[in-house]
Amino acid sequence: GAGVSQSPSNKVTEKGKDVELRCDPISGHTALYWYRQRLGQGLEFLIYFQGNSAPDKSGLPSDRFSAERTGESVSTLTIQRTQQEDSAVYLCASSGGLTDEQYFGPGTRLTVT
Amino acid sequence: DQQVKQNSPSLSVQEGRISILNCDYTNSMFDYFLWYKKYPAEGPTFLISISSIKDKNEDGRFTVFLNKSAKHLSLHIVPSQPGDSAVYFCAATEISGTYKYIFGTGTRLKVLA
Incomplete structure (x- = not known):
């Protein structure tokens, strides 16, 4: 069956622009996580969705970051006014x-120039 | 504050020998632990988990040991194979808590043929 998919696989954006990253979880999975992995570092928890409960946003590094999930389906992670330190691989599980x-997607590599 | 630590960023082992990857944690409330393996350009994949009610869990060539008093877990791979070469992450969570998984920074294992 289909695994977790993420799009785009790569994104290069200019500093100050907004970006939107998408995650399609495995059908029927109630829990969805977003992580960030910066170069040479481990996985950094960003946000967690579980069913209809309020998401755990405690890992979001600033108010420029937000995420939404439609029911138990697609999730989008939005980064507003991107900064160079936002450059990382963003993983969804x-x-x-x-x-x-947790089943991980292949990640989106974000490069902010 | 790094609650989950993998102090060895890299490890090289000869094919056929044992690989031992270590992980330490500081939060005594953690009661569920997992190991993930990550190949380049792919998302992490689940390897093995252990609950705090156990001190050992085995799955084929992979065994995870948990020492609660020392807040230490280790992953043993026996015998090591070249295909095991990857980055290994340990992760911890508190089942009755926030459902947030905390990952270590990873250990890059290289199995030499």
Whole structure:
């Protein structure tokens, strides 16, 4: 079956522009996570969606970052007024429940010039 | 504050020998731990998990050990194979908590043929 997909795979943008990253989770997975991996660093938690509950946004680094999820389907991560330090690989993962393994997408590599 | 630490950024092991990857955590509330493997340009893939009610979990060549008193877990790969060469991340969460997974910074394993 289809895994987690993310688009675009690569995005180059100029500083100050807004970007939108998309994640299509595995069908039926109620949990969806966004992570960021900067060069040479580990995975940094950004935000977590679980069903209809309020999302856990505690990892979002600034108010320039926001994310939405439509029901238990697609999620978009939006970064406004991008800065060079936003350059990273943004990974999305979904799972069937908290203790279920997370299935990761291939990531979106964002480069802010 | 790095709650999950992988202090060895890299490790080289001869094919057929044992690979031991270590992970330390500081939050005593963590009660569920996972290991993920990541190849370049791909998202992480789940390897093995362990609950705090256990001290060992085995799956084929992979065994995870948990020492709660030391707040330490390790992943053993025996025998190591060249295809195991990847970056390994440990992750931890508190099941009854915020559902947020905290990842370590990763250890790059290179298995030499």
